[in-house]
Amino acid sequence: MKVAGFTFIRNAVKNDYPIVEAITSILPVCDEFIVALGNSDDATEKLIRGINSPKIKIINTVWDDNIREGGAVFAAETDKAFLSISPDVDWAFYIQGDECVHEQYLPLIKKEMEDNLNNSNIEGLLFKYRHFYGSYNYYGHSRRWYRREIRIVRNNKAVHSYRDAQGFRWNGRKIKVKLIDAYIYHYGWVKPPEGLKSKLRNFNLFYHDDEWLQQNLPETFEFDYENADRLIHFTGTHPAVMQPRIAATNWNLNINLKELHKKMSFRRKALQAIEDVTGWRMSEYRNYKIVK
Numbered sequence: 001m002k003v004a005g006f007t008f009i010r011n012a013v014k015n016d017y018p019i020v021e022a023i024t025s026i027l028p029v030c031d032e033f034i035v036a037l038g039n040s041d042d043a044t045e046k047l048i049r050g051i052n053s054p055k056i057k058i059i060n061t062v063w064d065d066n067i068r069e070g071g072a073v074f075a076a077e078t079d080k081a082f083l084s085i086s087p088d089v090d091w092a093f094y095i096q097g098d099e100c101v102h103e104q105y106l107p108l109i110k111k112e113m114e115d116n117l118n119n120s121n122i123e124g125l126l127f128k129y130r131h132f133y134g135s136y137n138y139y140g141h142s143r144r145w146y147r148r149e150i151r152i153v154r155n156n157k158a159v160h161s162y163r164d165a166q167g168f169r170w171n172g173r174k175i176k177v178k179l180i181d182a183y184i185y186h187y188g189w190v191k192p193p194e195g196l197k198s199k200l201r202n203f204n205l206f207y208h209d210d211e212w213l214q215q216n217l218p219e220t221f222e223f224d225y226e227n228a229d230r231l232i233h234f235t236g237t238h239p240a241v242m243q244p245r246i247a248a249t250n251w252n253l254n255i256n257l258k259e260l261h262k263k264m265s266f267r268r269k270a271l272q273a274i275e276d277v278t279g280w281r282m283s284e285y286r287n288y289k290i291v292k
Contacts, residue, residue: 001117004089004155005030005055008077008165009097010038010063012047015202016195017097018187020047021241023056025100026093029110030055036081038063059084071164071207078161089155090117096165098188102239105182112180113152121291123159123170125152126177133189134196134225135253136238136246140189142229142264142272147281150177150288151184164207167287174289185239192251193225225255229264230272 005026012019027033033056035048048058061080067073078094085092091113095101101109109125116122126148133140150167153159153175162169169175191199208216238246264272275281 001091001114002031002086002089003029003091003093003113004085005033005093005095006036006078006081006085007034007095007097008036008038008061008074008081009040009044009048010077011040011042012044012097013042014040015199016191018100018242018245019044019097020051021100021239021245022095022097023048023051024241025103025239026095026106027051027053027055028103029106029113030093032057032086032089034059034081034084036061036077036084038077057084068205068207068209074165075161075163078165082159082161083157085155087155092153092155092159094151094153094168095184098186100185100187100239100242102183102185102237103241108180109152109182112178112182116178121176122178123154123156124150124168124175124177124288126179126288126290127151127182127184128179129184129186130234131186131189132234133228133231134191134255135251136187136190136242136249137234138231138253139234140228140230141232143268143275143281144227144229147284148179148286148288149184150175162287169287174287176291177288179290185242187242225253228260229268231255231257231260 005023007023009017009019023033035056035058037045037048037058037060039062045058048056059080061077063073063077067076082092112125128148129146131140131145132138153168158171159168189196271282
């Protein structure tokens, strides 16, 4: 069995993406790793080359900055990385620049790939998610946050990144997946207020035009942490590769969790209560088909 990791990145230093941590968190289970390195104006390439692994192959790309609807440029860049994977690879392991996998899950992930290698009915592996928010000590858990997404797919060129690169499709249809008991730790929302303000403006450059940005995210806007619905205190451990970054944290999340929950609408509270009791998320968007 041969496994390739793949990702895309641009201006990781400027936007403070933990791309090195993302790559190195799954590198042990990969035989090669493709990085689609966009046209950056910071030291992103130096950062990637600093990992100093013979597994890593960098392909230089140029982002189409005219694609500013629905984050489609992210999918385009993901596809560039995927198409550069060696043809003899069996599984392709996708990781985004603000995601990590805890080392405790790597043996299970490898076993799932091995066990399902010859099962053609399984086209991908579906991961659970923890979306850390504002701090490494809290994660968002409500209907505002997606619970699962595909991060491992077969190396079949009929597979393509979908919409804004959140998931994948196979010749336009939903991919048949197995849900595995492993988490992706998502750190994209762990920044101080000024960092999140910058993230929102830079991120939305690839979703909206300048007029929308000026109306909705002007230079003077202040980030409000209270749009998370519900935050849960995290009592577990973070990936070892994230520990230096966590140790360097120099801000605290000052938010009243009870007041945050009170701001949820009655409808969202009711639907969340059903999910908490039954595990069923009513009317959940699923960009995949779980194989029982």
